[in-house]
Amino acid sequence: MTRPDLGGRVVFVTGAGAGVGKGVAEAFGAAGAVVGIGVREAASAEATADGVLAAGGRPVVLTCDVTDRDQCDTAIRTLVDDHGRLDALVHNAVSARSSEPTDFEHAELALWEEHASVTVRATYRLAALAFPHLEATGGSLLLMTSPAGIDGSGPMPFYSAVKAAQRGFVRALAREWGPRGVRVNAVAPLAMSPALEHVRDTAPDRYARVEALVPLGWVGDPADDIGPPTVFLCSDAARYVTGQTLVVSGGRFTGL
Amino acid sequence: MAESTTVVVGGDRGIGHDLAGELAHRGRTVEVVSGAATDLCEPDAVAAELRRAGAGAPVTTVVVAHVEAAALVEVALAEMGEQAWEAATERTLRAGVVVLQQVHAVVPDGARVVLVLPTVAAAGVAGLVPLCTAVEGLRVMAKALARRWGARGITVNTVEVPLAAFVLGAAEAGTERAADVPAVPVLSEPALPARSAVDDVAGLVELLDSDAGGALTGALLVADRGTVLQP
Numbered sequence: 001m002t003r004p005d006l007g008g009r010v011v012f013v014t015g016a017g018a019g020v021g022k023g024v025a026e027a028f029g030a031a032g033a034v035v036g037i038g039v040r041e042a043a044s045a046e047a048t049a050d051g052v053l054a055a056g057g058r059p060v061v062l063t064c065d066v067t068d069r070d071q072c073d074t075a076i077r078t079l080v081d082d083h084g085r086l087d088a089l090v091h092n093a094v095s096a097r098s099s100e101p102t103d104f105e106h107a108e109l110a111l112w113e114e115h116a117s118v119t120v121r122a123t124y125r126l127a128a129l130a131f132p133h134l135e136a137t138g139g140s141l142l143l144m145t146s147p148a149g150i151d152g153s154g155p156m157p158f159y160s161a162v163k164a165a166q167r168g169f170v171r172a173l174a175r176e177w178g179p180r181g182v183r184v185n186a187v188a189p190l191a192m193s194p195a196l197e198h199v200r201d202t203a204p205d206r207y208a209r210v211e212a213l214v215p216l217g218w219v220g221d222p223a224d225d226i227g228p229p230t231v232f233l234c235s236d237a238a239r240y241v242t243g244q245t246l247v248v249s250g251g252r253f254t255g256l
Numbered sequence: 257m258a259e260s261t262t263v264v265v266g267g268d269r270g271i272g273h274d275l276a277g278e279l280a281h282r283g284r285t286v287e288v289v290s291g292a293a294t295d296l297c298e299p300d301a302v303a304a305e306l307r308r309a310g311a312g313a314p315v316t317t318v319v320v321a322h323v324e325a326a327a328l329v330e331v332a333l334a335e336m337g338e339q340a341w342e343a344a345t346e347r348t349l350r351a352g353v354v355v356l357q358q359v360h361a362v363v364p365d366g367a368r369v370v371l372v373l374p375t376v377a378a379a380g381v382a383g384l385v386p387l388c389t390a391v392e393g394l395r396v397m398a399k400a401l402a403r404r405w406g407a408r409g410i411t412v413n414t415v416e417v418p419l420a421a422f423v424l425g426a427a428e429a430g431t432e433r434a435a436d437v438p439a440v441p442v443l444s445e446p447a448l449p450a451r452s453a454v455d456d457v458a459g460l461v462e463l464l465d466s467d468a469g470g471a472l473t474g475a476l477l478v479a480d481r482g483t484v485l486q487p
Binding site for chain 1: 299332333334336338341342345346349350352353354356357360361376377378379380381382383384385386387388389390391392393394395396397398399400401402403404474487
């Protein structure tokens with residue numbers, strides 16, 4: 001597979017300790033980038049750092065709880081101070097409760113705030129903090145959204161709303177930052193997550209029904225299926241692409 | 257004695273205000289929940305307002321036409337502070353959650369819920385990132401709730417109108433109030449001749465509240481006379 005060459009480029013991936021974030025970080029590593037691995041606890045970045053290194057990239061572990069503005073600021077400054085630039089920021093982190101079904105009608109507002117703080121407020125915060133650095137390199141901001149933010153998921157209404165909010169953010173900010181030379185895009189993946197791995201291992205019949213809805217026949221691998229399109233959108237090969245959501249779902253979602 | 261009540265949340269200004277008047281003119285019993293006088297982020301306050309509105313007759317139709325005033329201010333994202341983001345984006349989304357939670361608690365099976373929002377998020381508007389963010393979040397929240405509430409026969413749909421119509425209602429462009437409307441670049445001209453957006457939306461609310469509209473839920477109806485033609 002031909003991959004974009006991101007040698008000398010610096011990217012920052014939030015929520016990169018596991019799942020999609022880990023896979024995306026490894027894909028950036030395979031493209032030769034310096035990869036900032038944003039995690040809440042540094043110890044949880046070990047596997048990702050090993051993966052980025054093995055893929056050919058240079059890992060940099062950054063403690064970054066995206067609900068903490070100071071930590072976001074410090075992480076971005078550290079990456080730029082130590083490596084001289086920032087070419088892409090990928091905001092992938094989600095609430096730890098994001099995959100739980102939500103009883104919307106009776107849910108406490110605190111649960112909504114948890115979703116919103118990680119996905120909506122942190123999106124604004126990271127974008128604002130990264131902007132001068134992205135403008136300096138002609139870089140790009142990429143948000144990992146979800147098909148739920150397009151279709152609307154009945155079991156996950158809060159998650160659907162915050163992921164959709166990110167898509168509105170992308171469209172508007174792409175118009176605002178385009179004249180400044182910064183691109184803004186989103187990826188909506190159907191990817192293997194810890195929750196889906198649990199289903200695969202404990203309820204194979206249910207998992208088979210999930211796979212049967214995917215025309216290509218499998219749930220995406222974070223590194224091999226979700227990572228490369230994400231890297232593409234952050235590379236010069238996508239220099240004329242902004243304001244878009246790329247649905248990477250094996251054909252499961254075609255309604256956009 | 258009325259048999260049912262139509263509530264317009266955000267019916268104190270803009271399209272909500274004029275829509276409430278038009279729906280009353282068409283014979284409905286209409287109650288307004290003001291977005292200015294009621295803190296729509298406070299569940300108890302919203303619940304009390306909905307109880308008041310339904311005191312005479314059950315609330316069977318709810319129109320929600322509210323975004324926070326702070327979201328209607330043009331500002332560059334990189335120049336706005338966290339408090340401004342909170343006031344514009346987070347409060348608009350939070351109010352949507354609270355209002356829709358309380359609406360579900362008060363309406364009977366078979367009720368009709370219609371969100372009225374500006375079309376800005378369809379293509380995105382520079383300077384209005386907070387508004388576009390909140391509007392798209394609310395639109396897809398409505399889709400998720402349509403899936404959830406269908407078992408009760410409750411439909412949830414969204415009608416979008418141009419931003420000027422959302423802010424001004426039936427007022428004429430070029431009036432003093434038009435200065436309150438952030439500039440939205442014209443990406444394409446409307447296909448149809450101009451007409452009052454209030455009439456357009458009132459007609460769609462009546463359609464959605466009729467047997468003919470009973471199969472529509474989770475839908476987006478763009479009442480902009482053929483301007484934003486989504487893919």
